[in-house]
Amino acid sequence: MKRSLENIKVAFQALFLNKLRSFLTMLGIIIGVGAVIIIMAIGSGAQSSIVSNIQSMGTNLLTIEPGRDTTRPGGGPVEFNRNSTPTVRGDLYLSDYKALKNASTLTGAAAIVQRSSTVTYMGVSESVSILGATDDIFKIRNYKISSGNFFNESNVSNSSNVAVIGQQIIDDFFGRIDPIGETIKIDKQNFTIVGTLQSLGSNAMGQNQDAIIIIPVTTAQNKLYGLSTVNNIIAQVKDESLIDQATSEITSILRQQHHILSGKLNDFEIRNPSQMLETMSSVTNTLALMLAGIAAISLLVGGIGIMNIMLVSVTERTREIGIRKAIGAKNKDILTQFLTESIVLSITGGILGIIFAVVISFILSKFAGINTAITATPIILALSFSTLIGLIFGIVPAMRAARLNPIESLRYE
Amino acid sequence: MDKKIIEVKDITKIYKIGDVQVRALRGINLTIHQGEYISIMGPSGSGKSTLMNILGCLDTPTSGTYYLEETNVEKLNDNKLAEIRNKKIGFVFQTFNLLSRSNIINNVELPLIYSSKNNTKDRRLRIMDSLRAVNLTGWEKHKPSELSGGQRQRVAIARALINDPAIILADEPTGNLDSVTGEEIMAIFQKLNQEGRTILIVTHELDIAMHTNKIIYVRDGLIFKEEKVENPIDAFKKLAEMPRLEDRLN
Ligand SMILES: Nc1ncnc2c1ncn2[C@@H]1O[C@H](COP(=O)(O)OP(=O)(O)OP(=O)(O)O)[C@@H](O)[C@H]1O
Ligand SMILES: [Mg+2]
Numbered sequence: 001m002k003r004s005l006e007n008i009k010v011a012f013q014a015l016f017l018n019k020l021r022s023f024l025t026m027l028g029i030i031i032g033v034g035a036v037i038i039i040m041a042i043g044s045g046a047q048s049s050i051v052s053n054i055q056s057m058g059t060n061l062l063t064i065e066p067g068r069d070t071t072r073p074g075g076g077p078v079e080f081n082r083n084s085t086p087t088v089r090g091d092l093y094l095s096d097y098k099a100l101k102n103a104s105t106l107t108g109a110a111a112i113v114q115r116s117s118t119v120t121y122m123g124v125s126e127s128v129s130i131l132g133a134t135d136d137i138f139k140i141r142n143y144k145i146s147s148g149n150f151f152n153e154s155n156v157s158n159s160s161n162v163a164v165i166g167q168q169i170i171d172d173f174f175g176r177i178d179p180i181g182e183t184i185k186i187d188k189q190n191f192t193i194v195g196t197l198q199s200l201g202s203n204a205m206g207q208n209q210d211a212i213i214i215i216p217v218t219t220a221q222n223k224l225y226g227l228s229t230v231n232n233i234i235a236q237v238k239d240e241s242l243i244d245q246a247t248s249e250i251t252s253i254l255r256q257q258h259h260i261l262s263g264k265l266n267d268f269e270i271r272n273p274s275q276m277l278e279t280m281s282s283v284t285n286t287l288a289l290m291l292a293g294i295a296a297i298s299l300l301v302g303g304i305g306i307m308n309i310m311l312v313s314v315t316e317r318t319r320e321i322g323i324r325k326a327i328g329a330k331n332k333d334i335l336t337q338f339l340t341e342s343i344v345l346s347i348t349g350g351i352l353g354i355i356f357a358v359v360i361s362f363i364l365s366k367f368a369g370i371n372t373a374i375t376a377t378p379i380i381l382a383l384s385f386s387t388l389i390g391l392i393f394g395i396v397p398a399m400r401a402a403r404l405n406p407i408e409s410l411r412y413e
Numbered sequence: 414m415d416k417k418i419i420e421v422k423d424i425t426k427i428y429k430i431g432d433v434q435v436r437a438l439r440g441i442n443l444t445i446h447q448g449e450y451i452s453i454m455g456p457s458g459s460g461k462s463t464l465m466n467i468l469g470c471l472d473t474p475t476s477g478t479y480y481l482e483e484t485n486v487e488k489l490n491d492n493k494l495a496e497i498r499n500k501k502i503g504f505v506f507q508t509f510n511l512l513s514r515s516n517i518i519n520n521v522e523l524p525l526i527y528s529s530k531n532n533t534k535d536r537r538l539r540i541m542d543s544l545r546a547v548n549l550t551g552w553e554k555h556k557p558s559e560l561s562g563g564q565r566q567r568v569a570i571a572r573a574l575i576n577d578p579a580i581i582l583a584d585e586p587t588g589n590l591d592s593v594t595g596e597e598i599m600a601i602f603q604k605l606n607q608e609g610r611t612i613l614i615v616t617h618e619l620d621i622a623m624h625t626n627k628i629i630y631v632r633d634g635l636i637f638k639e640e641k642v643e644n645p646i647d648a649f650k651k652l653a654e655m656p657r658l659e660d661r662l663n
Contacts, residue, residue, distance in 0.1 A: 003527075013514055324527075327499065327527065328500070328576075407466055410510065
């Protein structure tokens with residue numbers, strides 16, 4: 001007990017005697033540990049906001065997309081196709097939406113056309129994402145009205161030129177002017193603003209969801225983009241437990257709609273949010289693996305630095321080792337003394353790395369608006385890894401110290 | 414007859430440097446009893462330090478037997494030798510060999526760190542006793558670099574005393590000191606011997622050797638002559654008679 005305390009005291013003495021050298025030695029560990037914790041903090045910050053975003057989008061929502069030719073290689077992003085059944089090319093129409101709307105497992109559905117258009121108001125022009133949708137979108141996406149009203153079913157059936165706008169659009173075009181009742185131009189056509197949305201923040205992919213204009217899907221199809229199809233249909237399942245049933249009901253309705261003979265592939269694809277979560281977590285796992293690689297390399301470099309400086313230290317302190325041995329220190333006493341020293345060095349480096357990471361993450365989230373979340377796992381990992389590094393890379397110098405011959409050491413100048 | 418502390422028979426030590434063999438010791442026979450105060454003299458390179466290192470269990474002989482208080486030393490492994498150095502031997506070096514970064518207390522305490530048995534209170538007492546024995550109380554918190562050579566050697570003696578060793582081995586303890594300071598060190602040894610301690614000193618100076626009760630002359634790795642000192646010099650008396658620099662300055 002007294003001896004290990006003495007060892008730790010001697011270790012800190014040595015560390016403080018060469019402050020700059022110790023610091024430079026620890027730098028590898030500090031940077032390695034710090035970088036890993038910071039990246040993990042940013043990663044888990046991003047992940048938690050992605051997960052909560054996907055969940056806020058509703059875990060009971062199914063997205064129906066037009067089919068892509070998956071029989072051909074390169075028929076779509078691999079990760080999205082991995083869990084779904086193969087499809088052939090196809091299209092979705094408003095008639096599909098109407099057929100789905102009253103399905104027994106669904107509480108509703110919305111058809112969507114999504115494009116980008118030039119929006120002009122009082123001489124200011126900007127490219128804005130236009131969401132053409134049936135009026136059910138407001139309920140399904142859980143949009144909240146800030147002022148005015150949503151458009152209604154008759155606006156959709158009449159292809160009315162009405163628009164509901166997000167907070168960002170208000171900021172960009174109107175400033176302090178009340179936008180309700182104002183007329184804006186979307187691709188040279190006049191639209192009357194009937195409502196504004198409450199702010200939604202950014203979505204899972206980091207896009208600003210407030211930079212949006214929602215218009216009736218029919219208006220988008222007929223008057224703006226000349227489309228007969230829709231981009232996708234969102235279906236709201238009555239209960240999360242009914243997702244599988246709903247998927248098969250939608251499949252049978254759409255196959256009937258599209259007159260697909262039995263045995264032929266679907267020409268549409270149904271995606272559910274848990275699939276997206278799985279995709280996300282596989283991306284995160286790859287990221288974590290890469291991080292582990294970076295961490296391993298930087299800790300290795302740090303470890304070699306520690307070994308190097310410990311070898312120097314053993315040489316410099318040959319005489320001290322000789323004195324200790326002459327006075328009765330056993331080989332194992334010297335071994336533990338120098339091992340303690342390299343571990344103290346690497347743990348101190350690890351702790352400084354953690355402090356560095358905490359400060360940087362704080363600065364990032366405070367001033368750069370990056371979401372960070374420091375969790376216990378990387379800290380515990382960092383500490384145990386740096387202990388291990390000190391032990392592994394300290395063993396060779398410590399053994400060299402322990403094996404020194406006392407007489408020769410005493411004679412060393 | 415007093416108890417035998419050290420008994421060596423036919424000790425040889427051969428150093429090999431490449432093809433060259435250096436026969437540093439060529440058959441030393443020596444017995445030291447409890448309470449003896451002995452000095453070893455001899456020309457440079459005669460093997461005095463080699464013999465001291467073997468007696469101090471820092472080195473092992475090439476051949477011969479060595480008993481230290483009934484323990485057959487030449488059969489022991491590194492760990493056991495370290496234990497003997499710690500408990501039975503008090504080494505004092507020409508160059509003091511103190512830890513420059515530790516204060517006086519920690520230097521004196523060092524042998525206790527490697528002998529696990531004492532409790533803290535006992536430790537404190539022993540450190541204080543040791544420092545008192547060498548007239549060095551009041552310097553506990555200082556570093557060796559803040560002390561004079563004589564004071565440093567007194568710290569080294571205090572360190573050698575702390576584990577109550579069977580014998581004190583001093584290799585040219587006054588070699589780096591002026592004559593007055595050297596005399597002070599000899600006074601400490603004299604007092605320790607009068608208290609019953611067994612002391613063996615290596616020296617180049619006959620003046621120093623004449624303080625001890627017996628002089629052993631070594632030449633070419635062999636004991637050449639042993640001689641009893643009829644009227645050993647009393648270091649305290651000599652110190653009192655020594656012309657003092659301070660007196661001259663007044
Ligand atoms: N480690 C060693 N390797 C080789 N030769 C050695 C070693 N140590 C001592 N010697 C040789 O052994 C002989 C005795 O050396 P030692 O140091 O014992 O002499 P000494 O009597 O102490 O001399 P001094 O009075 O100068 O201290 C010398 O010839 C020396 O060169
Ligand atoms: Mg010598």
